[in-house]
Amino acid sequence: MGRPRLSANRIRRFFAPAYGLRRYAFAALLGLIVLFAGAALSFKVLLAPLAQTVAQSWRALVAAVAPGVNVDQTNHLMGGALLIAGALLVNFGATGVWRRLNEPRQSHRSTSVFGAYKRRRQLAHGPRVVAIGGGTGLSTLLRGLKQHTSNITAIVTVTDDGGSSGKLVQDLGIIPPGDIRNCLVALADAERLMTDLFQHRFTSKAGSLSGHSVGNLLIAGFIEQTGGDLDRALAMASEVLAIRGRVVPSTDDHVRLRALMDDGTEVCGETAIVSSGKTIRRVYIDPADPLAHPGAVEAIAEAELICIGPGSVYTSVVPNLLVPGIAEAIGRSQAPKAYVCNVMTQHGESDAFTAAEHLVAIQANVSTRVFDFVLVNTGVPSQAALDKYRVSQQEFVAPDTDRVASMGYRPITGDFMNETDFVRHDPIRVAARLMELV
Numbered sequence: 001m002g003r004p005r006l007s008a009n010r011i012r013r014f015f016a017p018a019y020g021l022r023r024y025a026f027a028a029l030l031g032l033i034v035l036f037a038g039a040a041l042s043f044k045v046l047l048a049p050l051a052q053t054v055a056q057s058w059r060a061l062v063a064a065v066a067p068g069v070n071v072d073q074t075n076h077l078m079g080g081a082l083l084i085a086g087a088l089l090v091n092f093g094a095t096g097v098w099r100r101l102n103e104p105r106q107s108h109r110s111t112s113v114f115g116a117y118k119r120r121r122q123l124a125h126g127p128r129v130v131a132i133g134g135g136t137g138l139s140t141l142l143r144g145l146k147q148h149t150s151n152i153t154a155i156v157t158v159t160d161d162g163g164s165s166g167k168l169v170q171d172l173g174i175i176p177p178g179d180i181r182n183c184l185v186a187l188a189d190a191e192r193l194m195t196d197l198f199q200h201r202f203t204s205k206a207g208s209l210s211g212h213s214v215g216n217l218l219i220a221g222f223i224e225q226t227g228g229d230l231d232r233a234l235a236m237a238s239e240v241l242a243i244r245g246r247v248v249p250s251t252d253d254h255v256r257l258r259a260l261m262d263d264g265t266e267v268c269g270e271t272a273i274v275s276s277g278k279t280i281r282r283v284y285i286d287p288a289d290p291l292a293h294p295g296a297v298e299a300i301a302e303a304e305l306i307c308i309g310p311g312s313v314y315t316s317v318v319p320n321l322l323v324p325g326i327a328e329a330i331g332r333s334q335a336p337k338a339y340v341c342n343v344m345t346q347h348g349e350s351d352a353f354t355a356a357e358h359l360v361a362i363q364a365n366v367s368t369r370v371f372d373f374v375l376v377n378t379g380v381p382s383q384a385a386l387d388k389y390r391v392s393q394q395e396f397v398a399p400d401t402d403r404v405a406s407m408g409y410r411p412i413t414g415d416f417m418n419e420t421d422f423v424r425h426d427p428i429r430v431a432a433r434l435m436e437l438v
Contacts (some may be wrong), residue, residue, distance in 0.1 A: 028093025031086045038082030123150040123244060127304040127438045130155060132320050134179040137311030139186035140424055141340060144431025146187050152245030153299035154183040157319045159257040159285065162271035164212040174223050175254060180247055181215035188241035195241065250320040253290035257319060259283045270315050274348040282365055283314050285322045292325035300329040305438045308371055309340040310425055313358050314349050318365045327368040336437035338373035340430060344423055347393040356403040373437065374404050375430065379415030381423045389423065
């Protein structure tokens with residue numbers, strides 16, 4: 001049996017924990033070299049043979065450039081200057097190394113510096129995970145996954161046309177930043193103050209800023225600063241938030257969602273589809289042939305685990321899979337592929353859906369088989385929560401796992417629910433169960 005190939009990706013993962021330390025370490029090393037050179041010129045005691053050679057060369061140079069100048073005094077001054085320069089370089093390098101080591105504990109003050117650095121090493125060696133979806137569902141999952149690995153790529157839908165995102169699409173012609181912002185914040189390792197700022201939404205008293213979130217505006221600003229380069233803009237936003245992983249759209253192209261309803265009518269636009277009050281039969285993206293983001297396709301090809309959902313089945317999950325190249329790349333992947341089914345139904349989109357009916361909706365829209373496992377929550381919300389959701393015409397998603405299995409999928413069951421003000425997935429439990437598939 002041959003030795004495993006040392007891939008470029010494996011090498012990158014090995015050195016990932018030291019990213020950003022190399023230049024500081026180099027600066028410190030260079031500073032030490034300059035210090036020794038300065039000591040040799042100034043005192044001629046340290047490294048005597050080298051000092052003699054350097055001094056002779058320097059004398060010849062000074063005599064040639066400035067005849068009559070006191071060479072010994074010039075040597076002493078030059079050595080002192082080198083000592084100072086070396087000391088500054090050592091200080092810069094050492095300070096940079098300490099700051100870099102200290103970064104991972106910015107949001108965990110109780111963690112020691114080296115404990116946090118060891119933790120970052122472990123995360124950097126974690127499996128390559130791709131998470132596909134949008135809305136609050138995907139961001140919830142990402143909060144759990146980032147506890148296991150920093151090699152995460154979130155592939156996000158870009159069909160949102162409502163709220164702050166919709167306004168920015170109309171005013172600036174950028175792709176909707178809302179779902180991207182949520183995923184960036186979910187993966188953030190920055191101070192809580194910074195993530196809260198990103199999520200802050202201006203109230204009606206803010207005039208033209210009313211309804212906009214700060215994060216959306218910052219992403220729009222980064223896009224303008226980079227001359228419309230979305231990848232560079234997201235890299236800048238990722239650096240500000242110190243995220244674990246990266247976030248990419250399923251496509252850079254402007255796409256709109258269209259839906260064919262059960263009564264034969266067609267509704268255009270994500271917001272209009274959800275609020276139409278009609279039952280969705282199929283959804284499409286317009287145009288039908290946008291270019292898939294290269295980073296998304298590459299991440300899928302290299303993934304060791306692919307997670308789809310949770311999220312609105314027609315407006316968050318399926319649109320990503322309709323981008324040509326995305327579903328096909330998932331189909332070719334040998335990694336475990338799991339769909340995380342929703343805990344509650346969504347009015348206007350998945351009314352009265354069971355777990356199996358979510359799968360039927362995906363199958364009706366995506367011809368390629370894109371997952372083999374289905375994570376189904378079997379925990380039951382409290383009666384108070386069910387009554388609260390019933391007011392907004394939402395129900396608990398019945399875990400009909402026998403039907404899921406009869407469709408050829410492998411159900412993963414358990415209590416994956418977290419009940420607070422809302423009934424949602426527990427990110428820690430869901431991520432822990434998904435990581436067992438790797």
